[in-house]
Amino acid sequence: MDYHAINLSEKLSKFSERWSPKVIGEMNEYQFKLVKILGDFVWHSHKETDEVFIVLDGEMVIAFRDGEVRLSKGEMYVIPKGVEHKPYAKKECHIMLVEPKGLVNTGETTSELTAENNVWI
Template sequence: MEYKTINLQEKLSKFQDQWSPKVIAEMNDYQFKLVKVQGDFVWHKHEHTDEVFIVLEGNLIIEFRDGKVTLNEGEMFVIPKNIEHKPYAEEECNIMLVEPKGVVNTGQERTEQTAENDVWI
C-alpha cells in the first residue's frame, strides 16, 4: 500500500469551476469534497442526511428560512437533514463538504447548478 497525504491547496489548484464539488477522499460511505463557490446557490435540502461545511478560505453565508449563519475561514457548520438552506459567498470561497457518497449538491432540486456527482480530482 502507498501512504500518501492529500494536499488541499494542490487539489484546489486543479480546478476553477464553481459550485461543482470534487471528491478528494472517501471514508467508509462518506466523501470529502472540495468546492469553490461565489454568488448565490439554490434553495435546497437533503432529506436523508446531514451536511458538513468547512470553510478553508474566505467567508460563507448559509441562509435558512428563519435565519442565517456566517462561517469564516477555519470554521465549520453541520446542517441537519431535511433543513432547507441556501449558501452564498460574496467573494470566492473554498470549502470542504463531508457527506455520504451519492449526495447531489442541489438535493432533490434539479437546476443549472446541479453538478455531476462523484467527480474525483
C-alpha cells in the same frame, strides 16, 4: 497501500469552476469534497442526511428560512437533514464538504447548478 498526504491547496489548484464539488477522499460511505463557491446557490435540502460545510479560505453565509449562519476560514457548520438552506458567498470561498457517497449537491431541487456526481481530482 498509498501513504501520501492529500494536499488541499494542491487539489484546489486543479480546478476553477464553482459550485462543482470534487471528491478528494472517502471514508466508509462518506466522501470528502472540495468546492469553490461564489454568488448564490439554490434553496435545497437533503432529506436523508446531515451535511457539513468546512471553510478552508474566505467567508460564506448559509441562509435558512428563519435566519443565517456566517462562516469564516477555519469554521464549520453541520446542517441537520431535511433543513432547507441556501449557501452564498460575496467573494470566492473554498470549502470542504463531508457527505454520503452519491449525494446530489442540489438535493431534491434540479437546477443549472446541479453538479455531476463522484468527480475525483
